[in-house]
Amino acid sequence: MARMTMIEAVRDAMDVSMGQDPSVVVFGEDVGYFGGVFRATQGLQEKYGRDRCFDAPISESGIVGAAIGMAANGLRPCVEIQFADYMYPAYDQITQEAARIRYRSNGDFTCPITIRMPTGGGIFGGQTHSQSPEALFTHVSGLKVVIPSNPYDAKGLLISAIEDPDPVIFMEPKRLYNGPFDGHHDRPVTPWSKHDAGEVPAGRYAIPLGKAAKVREGSGLTLLTYGTMVHVALAAAAETGVDAEILDLRTLLPLDLDAIVESVNKTGRCVILHEATLTSGFGGELAALVAQHCFYRLEAPIRRVAGWDTPYPHAQEWAYFPGPARVGQAMLETMEG
Amino acid sequence: MSELHRSSLSLHVPEPEVRPGGSPDFSNVVIPRAGEAPRPEPDARAEDIRKLAFTIIRVLNREGEAVGPWAGSLTDEQLKAGLRHMLLLRAFDSRMVIAQRQGKTSFYIQNLGEEAIACAFRKALGPGDMNFPTYRQAGLLIAGDYPLVTMMNQIYSNAGDPLKGRQLPIMYSTRENGFFTISGNLATQYPQAVGWAMASAIKKDDKIAAAWIGDGSTAESDFHAGLVFASTYKAPVILNVVNNQWAISTFQGVARGGAGTFAARGLGFGIPSLRVDGNDYLAVHAVASWAVERARRNLGPTLIEHVTYRAGAHSTSDDPSAYRPKGESDAWPLGDPVIRLKNHLIAKGLWSEERHVQLAAETMDEVMSAQKEAESLGTLHSGDRPSSRDMFEGVYAEMPPHLRRQRQEAGV
Ligand SMILES: Cc1ncc(C[n+]2csc(CCOP(=O)(O)OP(=O)(O)O)c2C)c(N)n1
Numbered sequence: 107m108a109r110m111t112m113i114e115a116v117r118d119a120m121d122v123s124m125g126q127d128p129s130v131v132v133f134g135e136d137v138g139y140f141g142g143v144f145r146a147t148q149g150l151q152e153k154y155g156r157d158r159c160f161d162a163p164i165s166e167s168g169i170v171g172a173a174i175g176m177a178a179n180g181l182r183p184c185v186e187i188q189f190a191d192y193m194y195p196a197y198d199q200i201t202q203e204a205a206r207i208r209y210r211s212n213g214d215f216t217c218p219i220t221i222r223m224p225t226g227g228g229i230f231g232g233q234t235h236s237q238s239p240e241a242l243f244t245h246v247s248g249l250k251v252v253i254p255s256n257p258y259d260a261k262g263l264l265i266s267a268i269e270d271p272d273p274v275i276f277m278e279p280k281r282l283y284n285g286p287f288d289g290h291h292d293r294p295v296t297p298w299s300k301h302d303a304g305e306v307p308a309g310r311y312a313i314p315l316g317k318a319a320k321v322r323e324g325s326g327l328t329l330l331t332y333g334t335m336v337h338v339a340l341a342a343a344a345e346t347g348v349d350a351e352i353l354d355l356r357t358l359l360p361l362d363l364d365a366i367v368e369s370v371n372k373t374g375r376c377v378i379l380h381e382a383t384l385t386s387g388f389g390g391e392l393a394a395l396v397a398q399h400c401f402y403r404l405e406a407p408i409r410r411v412a413g414w415d416t417p418y419p420h421a422q423e424w425a426y427f428p429g430p431a432r433v434g435q436a437m438l439e440t441m442e443g
Numbered sequence: 444m445s446e447l448h449r450s451s452l453s454l455h456v457p458e459p460e461v462r463p464g465g466s467p468d469f470s471n472v473v474i475p476r477a478g479e480a481p482r483p484e485p486d487a488r489a490e491d492i493r494k495l496a497f498t499i500i501r502v503l504n505r506e507g508e509a510v511g512p513w514a515g516s517l518t519d520e521q522l523k524a525g526l527r528h529m530l531l532l533r534a535f536d537s538r539m540v541i542a543q544r545q546g547k548t549s550f551y552i553q554n555l556g557e558e559a560i561a562c563a564f565r566k567a568l569g570p571g572d573m574n575f576p577t578y579r580q581a582g583l584l585i586a587g588d589y590p591l592v593t594m595m596n597q598i599y600s601n602a603g604d605p606l607k608g609r610q611l612p613i614m615y616s617t618r619e620n621g622f623f624t625i626s627g628n629l630a631t632q633y634p635q636a637v638g639w640a641m642a643s644a645i646k647k648d649d650k651i652a653a654a655w656i657g658d659g660s661t662a663e664s665d666f667h668a669g670l671v672f673a674s675t676y677k678a679p680v681i682l683n684v685v686n687n688q689w690a691i692s693t694f695q696g697v698a699r700g701g702a703g704t705f706a707a708r709g710l711g712f713g714i715p716s717l718r719v720d721g722n723d724y725l726a727v728h729a730v731a732s733w734a735v736e737r738a739r740r741n742l743g744p745t746l747i748e749h750v751t752y753r754a755g756a757h758s759t760s761d762d763p764s765a766y767r768p769k770g771e772s773d774a775w776p777l778g779d780p781v782i783r784l785k786n787h788l789i790a791k792g793l794w795s796e797e798r799h800v801q802l803a804a805e806t807m808d809e810v811m812s813a814q815k816e817a818e819s820l821g822t823l824h825s826g827d828r829p830s831s832r833d834m835f836e837g838v839y840a841e842m843p844p845h846l847r848r849q850r851q852e853a854g855v
């Protein structure tokens with residue numbers, strides 16, 4: 107066991123995977139010699155050689171397209187898109203190609219690739235370093251979508267993603283890389299070294315895709331969330347005193363519907379939280395499922411808290427970010443009716 | 444029969460000559476003598492001037508003299524103004540890097556070592572022409588006399604920010620100054636510039652466009668899309684590639700691949716393509732003027748590769764000592780654009796070391812007084828700022844009801 111940051115945990119997952127399986131290759135912009143702009147691949151080129159960890163030209167469509175070709179020829183690429191905001195040139199390759207290789211060839215070809223990308227805001231990165239495009243992936247049949255909220259999960263989920271027989275989008279909340287940011291931007295963040303979930307076992311372990319984690323047991327309401335917002339929700343529960351049951355979904359697709367239904371049926375109330383914009387966000391999907399499966403148990407309208415429907419602004423970052431105050435208010439309203 | 448050639452394959456991954464710990468080595472960079480490259484007629488065909496895509500067009504020689512057929516595009520006064528613009532930009536950069544370190548803004552990108560390119564290019568354009576820049580062409584604004592205070596207001600996201608705090612620092616936008624709104628998504632501006640130029644042709648206007656991109660970003664599909672549109676429609680556009688040797692940590696070889704040069708990319712599209720010494724203010728201006736003439740005479744696009752060196756970090760978030768050797772910038776064989784233009788003016792008897800020191804001080808004063816004024820309107824975390832209300836404006840021409848509701852909910 108060692109205490110790790112989320113970056114170290116992600117790196118460790120790739121290290122373990124490359125060590126046990128020679129077909130795992132890692133590439134992307136700046137990931138080779140330099141080890142990535144967030145240093146997630148630091149040391150991997152030195153350890154595994156230039157033909158297993160290397161720099162790619164700045165071409166996201168090329169990165170994903172090449173990964174698809176490699177996968178068709180027996181490799182298991184784990185590629186990095188430098189920021190989720192830069193996946194758009196690869197969107198065609200991801201959604202029209204990777205997602206459907208198995209289906210359209212009836213399993214003749216498959217696409218076991220992992221596409222890592224830092225996601226979310228909170229770093230004053232403006233509209234092109236802050237986006238949360240997960241719903242653009244969950245809307246596509248054939249992709250799996252994973253968003254961890256701590257180092258322990260990040261390692262176990264990334265190992266599962268790399269070992270998965272199908273394409274997995276692995277979104278890393280960059281605001282969590284160094285510690286469990288809870289939305290209080292004016293306070294220092296506790297580093298992962300002081301947090302239990304920073305405890306990461308050595309070697310291989312896998313967390314199955316499609317299993318939510320209950321991060322807070324409660325009876326007042328159920329709060330469904332993932333990524334950075336898990337920590338914001340915990341802070342909001344502590345500050346409002348609402349006895350929330352908080353589910354960290356961890357994978358959006360496949361989704362742990364059983365855990366969701368069980369919890370909402372117990373509490374009878376539901377708040378959904380994500381940083382991505384509200385309209386057509388993943389929260390809409392969750393709300394529909396909860397309405398369908400828990401309708402007769404609901405005692406209050408389902409509420410969604412999300413980023414406003416604007417591009418992610420620079421200076422107004424904290425007015426945009428759905429912080430603990432907004433989340434707390436939604437919790438209180440949901441408790442009232 | 445192919446049995447003979449079957450052996451196990453291996454992957455080629457390009458690497459720069461030297462990494463940290465080594466001594467800088469540019470011995471493989473061939474620097475042709477100044478004045479050597481011919482100056483073709485602007486209606487030359489791409490295939491007839493292929494060589495210009497593989498050499499480096501240079502005007503200033505080591506003695507600071509302007510030599511060869513590309514010399515003579517600028518008057519003495521214009522040369523002095525050029526020096527002033529470059530010094531202003533350098534002073535601006537140095538103050539803004541410090542301001543970022545002091546927490547007055549979140550981010551900054553400097554132009555160090557590349558000042559000649561945008562500053563000289565701007566002077567070859569006319570009123571109404573449009574640039575589609577990257578984040579490293581602030582020289583277009585400075586040489587276009589755009590107010591320094593306004594630039595700083597944008598960098599500080601303060602109450603005077605024309606973009607209302609919405610955009611990352613240095614992502615300027617000013618139609619009036621021929622500067623298209625900058626995107627953080629690389630290369631998207633390339634086909635847009637071509638479209639702007641095509642519109643000019645469709646409207647039978649006489650304005651032209653200039654596209655800008657870095658060496659690393661030429662790997663994006665949009666670069667190639669821009670070239671094919673420019674080639675097909677013979678659009679009045681200048682396709683600039685600023686080859687400053689580095690993307691972030693990746694050297695230019697990763698994007699260039701097996702091609703000899705970035706300029707050579709244009710040849711495959713039948714676009715006249717030239718390489719120019721990007722640290723030579725006179726050469727940049729001369730080549731830009733040649734390309735501008737081609738575009739104005741409806742002769743079509745030109746690709747210009749500006750050969751230079753990124754002397755500073757990629758951005759304030761970057762530390763180049765992790766991936767390139769110390770002193771590489773000093774070893775760069777094309778020198779410093781400011782010093783080279785200064786030496787030229789001195790060689791011409793128009794300038795002196797004393798006047799240079801004085802001008803450097805004056806430009807720094809100008810920047811500092813602009814900074815004072817900008818800071819009186821606030822900085823990122825203190826003083827006056829755009830309101831949270833501004834965040835909801837301008838998503839659409841008219842705010843749809845759902846946004847109005849959200850604004851209300853936000854209480855702003
Ligand atoms: C689509 C996209 N991919 C990746 C990035 C991240 N990124 C920003 S600048 C940069 C390097 C660009 O290098 P180059 O084109 O050579 O321009 P320079 O910075 O040298 O001027 C990268 C990879 C981005 N902004 N957009």
Ligand SMILES: [Mg+2]
Nearest residue numbers: 657658689690
């Ligand atoms: Mg570059």
